[in-house]
Amino acid sequence: MSRRCLHCGTPFEPTKGNQRYCKKKCYAVAYCAANWERCAARRAANRAANRAREVKYQAAYYAANRPRITKLKTAHYTANRAAILKQKAAYRAAKRKRLKDLKTGKGGRTKR
Numbered sequence: 001m002s003r004r005c006l007h008c009g010t011p012f013e014p015t016k017g018n019q020r021y022c023k024k025k026c027y028a029v030a031y032c033a034a035n036w037e038r039c040a041a042r043r044a045a046n047r048a049a050n051r052a053r054e055v056k057y058q059a060a061y062y063a064a065n066r067p068r069i070t071k072l073k074t075a076h077y078t079a080n081r082a083a084i085l086k087q088k089a090a091y092r093a094a095k096r097k098r099l100k101d102l103k104t105g106k107g108g109r110t111k112r
């Protein structure tokens with residue numbers, strides 16, 4: 001008897017009576033959606049434990065693929081230049097306003 005996966009909807013043949021997902025990956029995604037905090041804590045712990053290894057791996061990857069990464073970044077910037085500049089201008093304007101508000105004593109920390 002065929003059943004549909006609760007996550008992706010693919011029909012599958014269950015190997016056990018209580019099987020609800022077609023593959024481990026679908027179960028993991030559904031589990032993390034339902035137990036978000038537990039999964040986030042586990043990810044954070046894992047990341048902290050492997051931070052040095054990750055940094056090393058990323059540096060090696062960047063060194064090995066530098067020309068390709070540079071090319072991709074340049075292409076991305078060229079294609080999205082207008083949007084990037086607009087976002088930067090908005091950020092700067094907001095920062096200017098924050099600084100002005102700080103000077104005039106509106107919001108932020110109070111003067112001593």
Ligand SMILES: [Zn+2]
Nearest residue numbers: 005008022026
């Ligand atoms: Zn599935």
